[in-house]
Amino acid sequence: METKFALDDDSVVVVVGSGAGGGTLANELAQRGIKVVCLEAGKRHEIPDFINDEWASFAQLAWTDNRTTSGQWRVSKDFPNLPAWIVKSVGGSTVHWAGASLRFQNHEWKALSTYGHIDGADLLDWPITGEEMAPWYDKAEYRMGTTGTNGIPRLPGNNNYKVFAAGAKRLGYKEFHTGNMSINSEPRDGRTSCRQLGFCFQGCKMGAKWSTLYTEIPAGEETGNLEVRPQSQALQVEHNAAGKVTGVIYADRDGKLHRQKARVVAIAGNSIESPRLLLNSHSNLFPHGLANGAGHVGRYYMRHTTGSVYAVFDKPVHMYRGTTMAGIIRDESRHDPSRGFSGGYEMETISLGVPFMAAFLNPGDWGRDFTSALDAYDRMAGMWLVGEDMPQADNRITLNSEAKDAFGMPVANVNYTDHPNDVAMRDHAYKQGTAVYDAVGAQRTILTPPYPSTHNLGTNRMSDKAADGVVNKWGQAHEVENLFISDGSQFTTSAAENPTLTIVALALRQADHIAGRLARNEL
Amino acid sequence: MRSPDKRVPLSRRTFIGSATGAAMIAGVAGTARATIPSLKTAPSPQASATLLKMARDIYPHDRIPDLYYAKAIETIDQKVSGSDATSGLLADGVAALDAQANTLFQKPYTEIALEEDRLKVLKAIEATPFFSRVRSEMVTALYNQKEVWTLLGYEGSSYEFGGYLDRGFNDLDWLES
Numbered sequence: 001m002e003t004k005f006a007l008d009d010d011s012v013v014v015v016v017g018s019g020a021g022g023g024t025l026a027n028e029l030a031q032r033g034i035k036v037v038c039l040e041a042g043k044r045h046e047i048p049d050f051i052n053d054e055w056a057s058f059a060q061l062a063w064t065d066n067r068t069t070s071g072q073w074r075v076s077k078d079f080p081n082l083p084a085w086i087v088k089s090v091g092g093s094t095v096h097w098a099g100a101s102l103r104f105q106n107h108e109w110k111a112l113s114t115y116g117h118i119d120g121a122d123l124l125d126w127p128i129t130g131e132e133m134a135p136w137y138d139k140a141e142y143r144m145g146t147t148g149t150n151g152i153p154r155l156p157g158n159n160n161y162k163v164f165a166a167g168a169k170r171l172g173y174k175e176f177h178t179g180n181m182s183i184n185s186e187p188r189d190g191r192t193s194c195r196q197l198g199f200c201f202q203g204c205k206m207g208a209k210w211s212t213l214y215t216e217i218p219a220g221e222e223t224g225n226l227e228v229r230p231q232s233q234a235l236q237v238e239h240n241a242a243g244k245v246t247g248v249i250y251a252d253r254d255g256k257l258h259r260q261k262a263r264v265v266a267i268a269g270n271s272i273e274s275p276r277l278l279l280n281s282h283s284n285l286f287p288h289g290l291a292n293g294a295g296h297v298g299r300y301y302m303r304h305t306t307g308s309v310y311a312v313f314d315k316p317v318h319m320y321r322g323t324t325m326a327g328i329i330r331d332e333s334r335h336d337p338s339r340g341f342s343g344g345y346e347m348e349t350i351s352l353g354v355p356f357m358a359a360f361l362n363p364g365d366w367g368r369d370f371t372s373a374l375d376a377y378d379r380m381a382g383m384w385l386v387g388e389d390m391p392q393a394d395n396r397i398t399l400n401s402e403a404k405d406a407f408g409m410p411v412a413n414v415n416y417t418d419h420p421n422d423v424a425m426r427d428h429a430y431k432q433g434t435a436v437y438d439a440v441g442a443q444r445t446i447l448t449p450p451y452p453s454t455h456n457l458g459t460n461r462m463s464d465k466a467a468d469g470v471v472n473k474w475g476q477a478h479e480v481e482n483l484f485i486s487d488g489s490q491f492t493t494s495a496a497e498n499p500t501l502t503i504v505a506l507a508l509r510q511a512d513h514i515a516g517r518l519a520r521n522e523l
Numbered sequence: 524m525r526s527p528d529k530r531v532p533l534s535r536r537t538f539i540g541s542a543t544g545a546a547m548i549a550g551v552a553g554t555a556r557a558t559i560p561s562l563k564t565a566p567s568p569q570a571s572a573t574l575l576k577m578a579r580d581i582y583p584h585d586r587i588p589d590l591y592y593a594k595a596i597e598t599i600d601q602k603v604s605g606s607d608a609t610s611g612l613l614a615d616g617v618a619a620l621d622a623q624a625n626t627l628f629q630k631p632y633t634e635i636a637l638e639e640d641r642l643k644v645l646k647a648i649e650a651t652p653f654f655s656r657v658r659s660e661m662v663t664a665l666y667n668q669k670e671v672w673t674l675l676g677y678e679g680s681s682y683e684f685g686g687y688l689d690r691g692f693n694d695l696d697w698l699e700s
């Protein structure tokens with residue numbers, strides 16, 4: 001029977017969001033006998049509902065509620081109301097994600113000590129080290145069934161990977177393979193293996209790719225300790241006179257407001273919505289927003305330094321066949337300031353179908369130069385470049401005082417401008433990406449600007465000192481004892497790697513911490 | 524390697540049931556006969572023909588027959604017809620386009636023979652809301668047609684065929700591994 005908890009049950013932990021962070025935390029707490037209500041703004045779509053069609057799937061799963069943008073980034077010009085490409089659905093962006101699961105490198109936990117002070121950037125060391133995280137990464141990889149770990153074979157490379165790998169080899173790169181992917185290469189954990197559908201970004205219709213939607217969430221529900229409430233958007237977190245949170249006000253599908261009482265609240269709405277919710281929870285006691293006494297909520301928004309290189313060959317490639325992210329080159333992920341920038345980047349294959357290619361290859365472009373690239377669609381290979389971007393105080397999420405959503409909640413404005421380090425890194429990455437394809441005879445290469453952000457990080461950052469950030473090393477708000485942040489917004493710095501494995505590892509670690517404190521009656 | 528057939532199968536060619544009910548005649552085997560869209564908000568045949576030409580000039584693919592451009596224009600027409608603020612966009616836009624064509628070449632847009640000359644006219648109106656709306660709507664109105672995917676060599680949905688595991692996901696054979 002479906003578990004239901006009463007609105008006035010103040011013994012529950014309320015988790016806001018059911019994606020990588022929230023879904024994992026909710027399950028892990030439920031496994032330890034803790035009662036959890038997970039509020040999710042989106043609907044519940046299951047595997048059979050997924051659609052192998054880019055725009056139709058986007059309409060089904062993506063967060064398309066209004067957001068606004070500002071700053072110098074090109075996304076603000078081309079897609080002023082679509083700063084991010086993320087999901088509003090049970091499972092969060094783990095429904096859309098490609099599955100690339102990489103650990104941070106040890107030095108990336110210590111960005112400030114490793115890179116030194118960089119003008120215009122607000123670097124910090126994380127209050128956690130790589131050594132401390134290693135056992136949590138082990139657990140996360142096992143849970144997610146990451147290939148290349150735990151004896152799980154890597155996936156076979158597709159055509160897009162063959163071109164990429166041949167170029168990497170000719171160029172003298174050493175570390176390239178089909179990646180560490182949380183996609184079953186053989187049946188595992190009650191889920192089947194990948195059939196190379198090529199629609200990883202649209203929800204995996206095989207269930208081969210890990211998503212909280214059909215792993216963590218049903219596992220948590222099975223314990224009888226987890227209730228997931230879809231179409232329930234948290235609008236405000238409430239607190240008492242002592243400054244402890246007491247519950248969450250949320251709107252249901254009909255716009256009706258409810259108050260779910262809580263012993264602990266954990267927010268995991270992804271890095272645009274989590275600070276939006278905190279900022280919107282301002283009160284007499286917290287006039288600038290909950291947990292925002294030091295003024296950091298919403299700041300240091302990071303999205304990774306990204307870009308893509310597409311190359312046209314004289315023979316067919318059919319890059320869209322098979323896993324969307326089918327391989328990786330890791331040689332450039334090191335920190336090596338002799339390249340003219342700090343931090344590093346990964347090179348990963350990517351493929352878009354014709355509909356998305358038309359929209360994202362070079363937004364706004366038209367004419368024969370543009371269409372001749374699409375004419376060569378079946379002879380194209382592609383890679384995505386993803387590297388560390390600099391945290392900057394003014395790259396931030398704020399509440400837009402003019403625009404409100406259907407429930408009257410001010411929408412988030414996303415302000416972003418590249419740091420010179422980001423620009424230098426992207427230029428280098430474009431050059432190396434082009435060289436990979438040139439090495440195997442590309443007729444033409446196309447440099448594609450960053451898409452709306454798929455990796456959204458850092459707006460409630462972790463810091464040792466309360467004056468430097470929003471949460472401590474456990475994701476606990478410096479200012480509010482029983483409030484936790486459980487998603488990518490905790491990130492102190494972005495590192496070069498795709499973030500989800502780290503979000504999941506942090507959520508597992510946080511669950512252990514919260515469970516211990518609850519058992520000791522400390523929260 | 525397995526290369527899909529880029530011809531659109533006849534069974535997949537649909538006749539346009541346009542807003543005004545007029546049906547389009549599909550071209551045969553790639554040599555499409557003149558096809559013009561039938562529009563609610565810019566009903567004159569001249570306006571339709573101008574928009575069709577403009578659509579082709581914005582996203583020219585010699586391989587894609589007029590039919591699919593006509594469909595795209597009808598999709599845009601349908602969208603702008605929904606609101607008073609935009610229902611004049613196409614008709615007024617065509618008038619402005621022809622005015623620009625007259626200024627530069629002393630003839631209406633469709634009568635300018637050379638593509639490069641027509642591009643000069645489009646460049647001159649590139650910043651107008653009319654041009655930018657038509658261009659940006661075309662991105663989905665044109666490229667989100669399954670027949671266009673086929674013509675460009677994209678095979679689309681694969682789940683119902685068991686994915687590409689046994690259908691060439693790694694059949695590239697022109698490179699050493």
Ligand SMILES: Cc1cc2nc3c(=O)[nH]c(=O)nc-3n(C[C@H](O)[C@H](O)[C@H](O)COP(=O)(O)OP(=O)(O)OC[C@H]3O[C@@H](n4cnc5c(N)ncnc54)[C@H](O)[C@@H]3O)c2cc1C
Binds near residue numbers: 017042270
């Ligand atoms: C196309 C694509 C490809 C990607 N590929 C990779 C990859 O290969 N590797 C990788 O590491 N990462 C990848 N990512 C990124 C990855 O998906 C995200 O980093 C990760 O899912 C973020 O986890 P999260 O918990 O922060 O948020 P999410 O997973 O986005 O979950 C947040 C959830 O909270 C809900 N929510 C928000 N606000 C509220 C509210 N007020 N009330 C209730 N619910 C709310 C949202 O609806 C959403 O469901 C990809 C992302 C995309 C979009």
Ligand code: SF4
Binds near residue numbers: 196203
């Ligand atoms: S390619 Fe594999 S992981 Fe991606 S959607 Fe298909 S079956 Fe799922």
